[in-house]
Amino acid sequence: MYDIKALYEAYSVEEAINLRLLHPDAQILAGGSDVLVQIREGKRAGKELISIYTIDEIRGISLDETESIRIGSLTSFSHITKNEIVQKYINVLGEAVDMVGSPQIRNIGTIGGNTCNGVTSADSASTLFSLDALVELTGKSGKRVIPISDFYIKAGTVDIKPDEIQTAIIIPKEKYSGYQGHYIKYAMRNALDITTTGCSVNVKLSEDKKTFLDVRIAYGVAGPIPMRAKNAESFIVGKAVNDENCKEFSKEVLNDINPRDSWRASKALRQHIAVELAYRAIKECVKLSGGEM
Amino acid sequence: MAQYKLVKFTLNGKEVEKMVDVRASLTDMLRNDYRMTSVKKGCEVGECGACNVLIDGECFNSCIYLAVWAEGKNIRTLEGLMSEDGELSDIQQAFIDEAAVQCGFCTPGVIMSAVEILESGRDYTDDELRKLLSGHLCRCTGYENILRAVRKTLDRRLGKVNV
Ligand SMILES: Cc1cc2nc3c(=O)[nH]c(=O)nc-3n(C[C@H](O)[C@H](O)[C@H](O)COP(=O)(O)OP(=O)(O)OC[C@H]3O[C@@H](n4cnc5c(N)ncnc54)[C@H](O)[C@@H]3O)c2cc1C
Ligand code: FES
Ligand code: FES
Numbered sequence: 040m041y042d043i044k045a046l047y048e049a050y051s052v053e054e055a056i057n058l059r060l061l062h063p064d065a066q067i068l069a070g071g072s073d074v075l076v077q078i079r080e081g082k083r084a085g086k087e088l089i090s091i092y093t094i095d096e097i098r099g100i101s102l103d104e105t106e107s108i109r110i111g112s113l114t115s116f117s118h119i120t121k122n123e124i125v126q127k128y129i130n131v132l133g134e135a136v137d138m139v140g141s142p143q144i145r146n147i148g149t150i151g152g153n154t155c156n157g158v159t160s161a162d163s164a165s166t167l168f169s170l171d172a173l174v175e176l177t178g179k180s181g182k183r184v185i186p187i188s189d190f191y192i193k194a195g196t197v198d199i200k201p202d203e204i205q206t207a208i209i210i211p212k213e214k215y216s217g218y219q220g221h222y223i224k225y226a227m228r229n230a231l232d233i234t235t236t237g238c239s240v241n242v243k244l245s246e247d248k249k250t251f252l253d254v255r256i257a258y259g260v261a262g263p264i265p266m267r268a269k270n271a272e273s274f275i276v277g278k279a280v281n282d283e284n285c286k287e288f289s290k291e292v293l294n295d296i297n298p299r300d301s302w303r304a305s306k307a308l309r310q311h312i313a314v315e316l317a318y319r320a321i322k323e324c325v326k327l328s329g330g331e332m
Numbered sequence: 333m334a335q336y337k338l339v340k341f342t343l344n345g346k347e348v349e350k351m352v353d354v355r356a357s358l359t360d361m362l363r364n365d366y367r368m369t370s371v372k373k374g375c376e377v378g379e380c381g382a383c384n385v386l387i388d389g390e391c392f393n394s395c396i397y398l399a400v401w402a403e404g405k406n407i408r409t410l411e412g413l414m415s416e417d418g419e420l421s422d423i424q425q426a427f428i429d430e431a432a433v434q435c436g437f438c439t440p441g442v443i444m445s446a447v448e449i450l451e452s453g454r455d456y457t458d459d460e461l462r463k464l465l466s467g468h469l470c471r472c473t474g475y476e477n478i479l480r481a482v483r484k485t486l487d488r489r490l491g492k493v494n495v
Contacts, residue, residue: 041355046355075357142463
C-alpha cells in the first residue's frame, strides 16, 4: 500500500482543473514513476493526489494546421519513439527518450512528468531545449503557451499555476524543418542509470552543406536546470563546416555551462564530457544532414 | 478514512472485479486479491522488474502502477501462460532447458518481457534483445542463459530452427 491521504481521479482536462482548485494541497500524478517512488521513499508520503493518468485527450502526437508537432503531455516515452511523425521530423527526440530507464519505465513514464519534475537530468529535457520547444499549460481561463526555457524556474520548480496542468509540448515547424539532431547520454551503464551529462544538438546546414546556418545545443546536468549553450551557438553560426570549427565550438561550451561536483561525477569530469559530447554530437548532425568533414 | 473503488478488468482472459483500496499498487491487488503470486515484490521502486506484467500488450512494473488504473485493462501475468492441460509454454520450457532459472525470483517478470518480445512477431539482434530485457535484475544467472532462452524461442517461433 502506498501512503496516500486521498486520491482524486480526473478523466478530462476540465475535471483536472476543477480538482486543482478544489484541493490546492494535492499533487499531480501522471505515470507516477517519480511520484510513486517518492511516496515509497517517504519524501511525498501522506499527500493527497490528483491522478491525471486517465485523461486520454492529452495522450498522443499530431501535426496541427501549421505543421507544428503537438505531443500530448501524457504520451509515454515508448509511444514517442514508435511514432511516425516523430521518426520523420524529430527523430532525435524519439532516440533521446529511448534512453530513459528501462522498457517498463518507458511504457509508464510521460513526457509531461519528465518536464514538470524540473529535473536537470531528465532525458527529454535537453533535446526539447535544443528544439526550442513550447510548453502548453491549461488552466481555468484557458491555454497559455510559453518557451521551454521560461518554463523551468529553478531546480525542481517549473512555471505551473495553482489551477493549471501541462497539456502539451509543441515543436513549431520552423524549429525542426531542415534540421538534423543528435542526443548523447553519458552514464555509467546503458540501462537504468541517471544521466551524468546529456547533450543534444540540432543543426541546419546551407543548401551546399558547407555552412552552419543554425545550431542549437543544450545540456542536461550542466547546471541546476537544462540549458542552452548560447556562446557556443553564436560562435558556430555562419561558419564553415569543418573539423576545426566543430572543435572550437565544443570548447566554447565551457563559457556557457556550470556543472557541479556530485557523488556521480566531479565538475572537471562533467566539463570534459560536455566538450567531447558537443564535438561528437555536432559531427553526427553534420553527417545526418549529408555534410562532409 | 479508507477510500475504496470498484475495479473491473480482464485478468489472464477472465473478466474480474473487486473493491480495492485506492492506496493499493497493482502488485498488491494481483497478489492479495487474486493470488497471482508470480508477481513478485522486489525493489518496489520500479528498478528490478520482478513485478512486471503485461497491460494491453505492453510491459509495466506493477509496483509503481495504481491498482485503480487497471480499470478496463487487459492484464496478463505468468499464470496465464500455462495451457489448459497444465503444460508449460515454449518460453517457460526454454528457461528450464537453458538453465535460465536459478532461484527463480526474477523469472516471472523476465518471461513476461519475453512474451511481449515474442508476440511482436518480428526478429531482433542480440543487442536489441539485451536492450529489451534490460529492465530486469537477476542476481543468479548472469543473464547469458536468459538471453539464450529468449533467442532460441524467438528463432523457433520465427521458423528459423527446427523444433
Ligand atoms: C527505475 C527508474 C528509472 C528512471 N530512469 C530515468 C532516466 O533514465 N531518465 C529520465 O529522464 N528519467 C528517469 N526516471 C524518472 C521518470 O521515469 C521520468 O521523470 C518520467 O518522465 C516521469 O513521468 P511520470 O508520468 O511518471 O511522472 P509523475 O511521477 O507522475 O510526475 C512527475 C512530476 O511531474 C508532475 N506532473 C506530471 N505530469 C504533469 C502535468 N501534465 N502537469 C503538471 N504537472 C505534472 C507531478 O506532479 C510530479 O511532480 C526513472 C524512474 C524510475 C522509477
Ligand atoms: S518490484 Fe517492481 S520493479 Fe522491483
Ligand atoms: S534466477 Fe535468481 S534472480 Fe534471477
